[in-house]
Amino acid sequence: MGLGVAAVQNVLELWQQGFFENKKKIIEMGSQELHLKPHDFEEMIKIAGVANYEKKNFPNLDNWPEQPRCPSKYLYKMLGIDEYYSFDLNEEHNSISWDFNLPFEDTSQYSQFDIVTDHCACGHAFNIAESYRTIHKLCKPGGLIIVCLPLWKGNGYFLYDRYFIDGIAAANNYKILFNSYVIGITEKTEAGSDQQFHIPMKRELLNTIDISKIPWAGIYAVLQKQTEDDFQFPYQEKYLAEKLNIEGFNHLYTQDPFSYSYIPFSSIETEPGKKLFKELFKRIRKRLFRI
Numbered sequence: 001m002g003l004g005v006a007a008v009q010n011v012l013e014l015w016q017q018g019f020f021e022n023k024k025k026i027i028e029m030g031s032q033e034l035h036l037k038p039h040d041f042e043e044m045i046k047i048a049g050v051a052n053y054e055k056k057n058f059p060n061l062d063n064w065p066e067q068p069r070c071p072s073k074y075l076y077k078m079l080g081i082d083e084y085y086s087f088d089l090n091e092e093h094n095s096i097s098w099d100f101n102l103p104f105e106d107t108s109q110y111s112q113f114d115i116v117t118d119h120c121a122c123g124h125a126f127n128i129a130e131s132y133r134t135i136h137k138l139c140k141p142g143g144l145i146i147v148c149l150p151l152w153k154g155n156g157y158f159l160y161d162r163y164f165i166d167g168i169a170a171a172n173n174y175k176i177l178f179n180s181y182v183i184g185i186t187e188k189t190e191a192g193s194d195q196q197f198h199i200p201m202k203r204e205l206l207n208t209i210d211i212s213k214i215p216w217a218g219i220y221a222v223l224q225k226q227t228e229d230d231f232q233f234p235y236q237e238k239y240l241a242e243k244l245n246i247e248g249f250n251h252l253y254t255q256d257p258f259s260y261s262y263i264p265f266s267s268i269e270t271e272p273g274k275k276l277f278k279e280l281f282k283r284i285r286k287r288l289f290r291i
Contacts, residue, residue, distance in 0.1 A: 030121025123156030
């Protein structure tokens with residue numbers, strides 16, 4: 001598991017845009033490594049304007065795709081995130097052994113991490129819902145959740161599309177700071193890295209690509225947790241109304257930073273809508289008449 005060209009590019013852009021300011025503690029799902037050639041890595045660092053890069057601080061950077069490879073923690077350390085942890089049953093790169101399928105019950109770690117990442121690691125757990133409940137528990141309010149999961153030709157149990165991102169974001173009041181499809185192509189960079197591109201997460205655009213001719217495609221998102229509330233499971237269609245008493249969600253856009261989240265809505269004609277309207281009317285009446 002590792003960060004290729006597309007993931008490294010996004011991490012550097014987040015740093016450029018100030019999202020890593022005051023972020024000191026990160027945990028990654030999976031024993032993540034850097035999966036690209038040193039020349040491409042150094043070019044992206046130069047473009048991003050990182051001034052403190054020294055190759056000697058990145059052990060085994062020259063080795064990919066052979067083993068041993070450079071752990072991703074050195075990228076985050078360069079960007080000012082000093083406290084690094086990872087979970088993985090294989091315990092590689094000093095990872096903490098943890099089965100993503102099981103509930104995470106160490107409450108001392110809840111809301112302790114500024115950044116939590118899943119670069120396809122949780123896709124290898126059959127109980128993906130429990131994996132993302134763990135991610136939610138670990139992340140601080142205001143912290144970032146960085147997600148990359150397979151859309152096409154993955155090697156995990158499932159394939160994912162934007163409904164997965166939209167669903168957990170809407171159910172848990174996450175802001176969506178960035179999302180994209182990541183498309184891999186068969187051609188390599190001049191240095192020999194796997195070519196990967198972010199494209200807007202639009203199904204219409206994806207439909208123009210013959211995905212049978214590409215080696216891999218994925219979904220990518222950067223989410224921001226807003227509250228300490230417990231993790232909520234998403235529901236679709238009629239079950240949204242039955243379980244959560246709402247009819248759906250509208251987009252709520254914010255300018256600084258530019259992002260969007262979801263706000264629930266209910267029509268007054270529906271039973272959930274009637275309940276919502278009655279509660280709003282009750283509160284307004286109480287304010288107006290102090291009763």
